Structure formats: structure tokens, C-alpha cells
């Protein structure tokens with residue numbers, strides 16, 4: 001046996017003293033240095049008693065050490081569970097509990113809040129700060145820089161990524177070694193990445209886009225990354241001349257286009273711009289081409305499936321489409337009710353099957369069964385159509401989901417918080433157009449009869465429960481919610497009514 005993910009993405013870089021990461025302060029991390037840091041972390045984790053298959057929750061700022069922690073987990077066979085740094089303690093508690101995590105690694109500033117929760121759930125707690133210091137690196141410092149890589153089967157879990165659900169309860173998507181590896185290999189080929197590439201990396205590393213699509217691809221080819229701690233317009237403008245490729249969510253591209261420094265000359269040497277995680281407006285695609293001469297390559301994926309489709313590298317990148325199913329991935333459009341396959345040009349639900357598709361939801365066999373067809377196709381909940389040339393168009397969603405700046409927000413989770421507030425009869429949360437984030441969150445609240453609601457108090461309670469990006473930008477009192485004959489709230493009616501709030 002071997003460890004396919006470690007062997008393919010990491011092992012071959014041992015001893016390589018060329019740069020893997022270029023940091024904002026001018027420092028570099030070599031491939032060899034990165035691997036040694038990962039091996040030291042792997043020792044620290046196993047010394048703490050973690051065994052293969054255990055889950056490690058990482059809620060840490062983006063840093064080379066945070067990325068090395070991912071590599072350490074791969075090498076030690078530990079299931080990596082990264083979390084958005086914006087999550088509140090109450091959100092975090094659910095993930096620790098549900099995953100049965102053996103260790104939580106977080107910033108020292110969260111220790112007072114998280115350590116007691118970790119203790120009550122019998123998990124270790126260690127710190128790792130944005131500057132690479134903390135109790136975990138302290139322990140790792142004295143450890144050996146080589147670690148005996150733990151054997152893993154192709155079907156063993158490599159990562160558990162939580163994705164919210166329409167019921168309001170987040171589900172852990174179980175991603176295997178094969179899921180991650182097969183997708184990295186396909187993307188390397190499809191997007192023609194090589195060791196000469198320098199990827200401008202400004203995405204967070206707690207999601208599929210920044211962690212797997214960007215990092216795994218660059219590790220697979222031995223390319224390097226300009227590793228920015230977060231999206232920062234000035235830093236991007238400054239870094240672009242040294243990059244060959246960039247990956248981003250649509251907000252990255254609209255923000256760049258809003259800046260006059262972002263000109264053709266700055267990026268004429270570049271090879272590739274990739275967009276995903278949210279719909280890229282055809283208008284943005286066109287503006288980008290006019291300004292730079294480059295056509296953004298849009299692709300489509302999900303946490304559960306990694307990447308499913310992509311516009312082509314060499315042929316036409318068609319604005320407003322997500323391109324073709326990637327090699328080895330089957331994609332079909334079906335009638336959502338009956339599951340019957342639809343013809344070319346018809347709009348229906350997108351379903352996918354392939355080595356990229358996850359193993360199921362962590363400890364939720366019924367939920368997993370609901371989301372798969374008997375022939376192995378996964379029901380994405382996205383609505384789409386395939387045009388006469390084979391390009392897939394995403395035209396909507398069959399799931400109640402808001403995507404804000406590339407972050408997924410499930411209204412149900414917010415409605416549960418709003419409904420629990422004193423004096424609230426019911427609520428409906430919708431996404432409305434937003435120039436910067438694509439969509440943003442608005443909450444409509446119906447008070448109980450004869451109750452006067454304190455919207456500020458409700459906003460404060462929401463802020464304590466939910467990460468900033470999920471909090472409604474506006475709360476609006478309404479007398480009632482529009483419902484259809486079945487009694488279901490008509491969110492489309494609400495979306496139309498509040499379409500131009502200009503938030």
C-alpha cells in the first residue's frame with residue numbers, strides 16, 4: 001500500500017530547494033522547507049495520540065504553516081477539516097461535535113473561547129497563529145524533519161468539508177484520496193499547468209477553491225504560488241507582474257476591473273485567469289476581455305464534487321457558460337421530479353458522476369441516499385442546460401442558496417436564528433443583487449400579533465450566532481409572507497419585490 005495523495009502531490013518535492021511559496025514580506029518557502037515543516041507537524045500530531053482516520057479541525061489564518069498542516073494531515077492519514085475563520089464559537093462547536101474531532105487547531109486569540117469546548121468534547125486544543133507561532137509549531141520545532149508516510153487506500157478519507165444545507169444543518173462532505181487526486185490530475189491537463197507556472201493565490205485555504213483547486217494543482221506540477229494572506233487589491237496589483245496564472249471568485253475580477261491600475265500592460269504576460277464558485281456575469285467576462293485581451297476561463301464545481309465542468313483552454317471560452325464536463329466526469333440534465341433525462345436545450349437539474357464525486361455526508365446515510373440516484377449520479381441542486389455546442393449553462397438553483405462573494409449561505413440557517421428571537425412569528429431570508437458580492441442577504445420578519453420588534457436587538461443576536469458574511473445586510477418588517485397554494489413561502493416573489501434595494 002501507499003498514500004496516493006502524498007506520493008503524487010508531495011513526496012516528489014523532497015530535497016527541492018526551489019521556491020514553492022512567495023510571501024508578501026519577500027520571504028520564500030522552498031518545497032523542501034515546506035515538506036519538512038509538514039513532517040514535523042505530522043510528528044506533533046501523532047505524538048498527541050492522533051491516529052489515521054482521526055479528524056483535525058483547523059480554524060486558522062492563511063499562512064505557509066497552515067498549508068503545511070494540511071500536508072501533515074495527508075502524510076499522517078489524518079482527515080483534514082478546515083473551517084472559515086469567520087465562524088462564531090457556536091458555529092464551530094457544531095463542527096467539532098459533529099465530526100468527533102480529535103484535535104482543534106486555532107489562533108491563540110480564540111483559545112479562551114474554544115479550549116473549554118474542545119475539552120468538553122474530549123479533543124486536544126493547540127494554537128497556530130497567522131505569523132506561524134503557536135503551541136503546535138513550538139512542539140513541532142524539535143521533531144524530526146522526516147516522517148514515515150502512513151499508508152492510505154484510494155477510498156480513504158483525506159478531508160471533511162462542511163457545507164450548509166437546506167435544512168439549516170451543515171453536512172460534512174467526505175472527500176477521499178481519489179476524489180482529490182483525480183480532480184487535480186484532470187485540471188493540470190485541462191488548464192495546461194506546468195512547473196513553470198506561478199499562481200497568484202489570494203483565496204482562503206479553508207474551501208475547495210483555494211485548497212484543492214489551487215494548491216493541489218500547483219503541488220501536482222511543482223509550480224509555485226504567490227501566497228497572499230487574503231484578497232487585497234493593492235497586493236494583487238503589485239503581484240500580477242510576477243504571476244503566470246490566477247484563480248478567483250467573480251468578486252476578485254469585478255474589484256480588479258473597478259481599479260484603473262488594472263490595465264492590459266500589467267497582465268499581458270499572463271497565461272490564465274480562472275473564475276468559479278459563483279456565476280461570473282457575461283458582462284464581467286466581456287469587460288475583462290476588452291480591458292486585458294484575456295478571456296476568463298470559467299469553471300463549475302461544488303464542495304461535494306470538486307470541479308465538474310470547465311471552459312476549454314484552447315478553444316472558445318464562452319461568456320455566461322461553465323464549459324464542458326471535464327474528462328472522466330458524466331454530466332446530465334434531468335427532470336428534477338422524475339429523474340428523467342432531458343434533451344439538449346431543455347432546462348433541468350444538473351447531475352454528475354465520476355471519480356471526483358464525494359463518498360457521502362459524514363454520519364448522515366439517509367441524507368447521502370437522498371442526494372444520489374441509484375445509478376450513482378449526484379444531484380447537485382443546480383439548474384442548467386446544455387447548448388447545441390455542448391457548453392453547460394447554469395441558469396438557476398433548485399436549492400435555496402445565496403452565494404455572496406463566493407461564500408455559500410443557506411437561508412434556512414439564518415431563518416432558524418431569526419425565528420428564535422422574541423416576538424418573531426416567522427421569517428424569510430433571500431439573496432438580493434449586490435454589485436460587489438454578486439448577492440447579499442436580506443431578512444424579512446413577520447412579528448407576532450401585537451408585538452413591537454427591536455430590529456437592532458435581533459441583529460445583535462444574529463451577530464453572536466452567525467459568521468459576519470451570513471448576517472443579513474438589512475432586516476425588514478413585513479405583515480406577512482407570500483405563499484403558494486401548498487403554503488410554501490414564495491421566495492421568487494420576495495426576490496422580485498426586493499430586487500433593487502441597492503445595498
Ligand code: MCA
Pocket residue numbers: 202203204207208209210230231249251252276277278300301302303306404405406407437468469470
Ligand atoms: C467578507 N465579508 C463578506 C464576504 N467576505 N460579506 C459577504 N460576503 C462575503 N463573501 C464581510 C467582511 O466581514 C466585512 O464586513 C465586509 O464584508 C467587507 O470586507 P472586505 O474586506 O471587503 O472583505 P474581503 O476580505 O475583501 O472579502 C471579500 C472576498 C472574500 C475577497 C470576496 O469573501 C473571499 O475571499 N471570498 C472567496 C470565497 C471562496 O473562496 N469561495 C470558494 C468556496 P465589515 O466591513 O462589516 O466588518 S468553494 C466553492 O464554492 C466551490 C467548490 C467552487 O466551485 O469553487
Ligand code: AMP
Pocket residue numbers: 163208275276277278279280298299300301302303304322380381382394397403407408
Ligand atoms: P459550495 O457548496 O461552496 O461548494 O458551492 C457550490 C455551488 O456554487 C454550486 O452548487 C453552484 O451553485 C455554485 N457555483 C460554483 N461554481 C459556479 C459557477 N461557475 N457558476 C455558477 N455557480 C457556481
